Amino acid sequence: MNSAIENILTRRSIRKYDKSKKVSKEQIDTILKSAMSAPTARNQQGWYFVVVSNPKQLLEISKNIPHAKMVKTADFTIIVCYEVTDEMQKLYWVQDASASTQNILLSANALGIGSVWCAVHPREAKINFIKKEFNLPLNIEPLSLVALGYPAEKKGYEERFDEAKIQYNV
């Protein structure tokens, strides 16, 4: 099979990480480059990424965002944000930052790195914690955070194709 298709089909949420293997700076850059290759409304490219590798801060995320408790065992985490300054960005920034988040998951999988998408937006408490903890610049809105690291669990391809979810024409 086409290996790019295989990469899309085999991506799974990985929540257990092998701390003995570190993701390299070059790999992190490739992942961020992939994140910045997603499309954006009016080609605004308003993404903003916080790369968190400080163990103390990974622990703080785990404590403050209960469904992201795996973050403390991750090698690093990318907080995906978007600069929201005008009315059009208010309409489309969630879509744009989501496409970018998906590119992070897929490029990690292509590099053999496991990842899981944890939501931040639209929960006020989570948004405020992230803005304060990471001292985000004005107008930078956090959408999601992705925990990343070499996998310590194995998940295979899962068949999800469902004809019932497809409509042809009317």
Next chain:
Amino acid sequence: MNSAIENILTRRSIRKYDKSKKVSKEQIDTILKSAMSAPTARNQQGWYFVVVSNPKQLLEISKNIPHAKMVKTADFTIIVCYEVTDEMQKLYWVQDASASTQNILLSANALGIGSVWCAVHPREAKINFIKKEFNLPLNIEPLSLVALGYPAEKKGYEERFDEAKIQYNV
């Protein structure tokens, strides 16, 4: 380079299509399978896809959604929707349907098929047109539409990596 990474980095918005080449049913199924491999909040997998190949309906979309006028020249279009029935889905369906849309763009690129993401949500007039024209089932919300076809324009890799958009720890 890793071909799955290359596929992510080389995806560009393609708005001109070669009508002499048809996308096969097998390829459309691969694209839809990719769309259904995206993650969803609480693994709800609430996607719903409308595959539009009827030339009259492609023309109708072009007429009613001005920024999607390339749809009339596309081989087909996928309308990406999500079933929104509870409060949690209201919070996360846009993210989930966006990740699925991104998988469509990427799997098309992997197959040599061009595509472009056109927004539907959150514009009321566009949402109502799609719901009526395609007689969408109750609670099915359209997020985006993707025009697809063999490319009649060539776009190469565009460097978008920008260090200014990356923050390390605090």
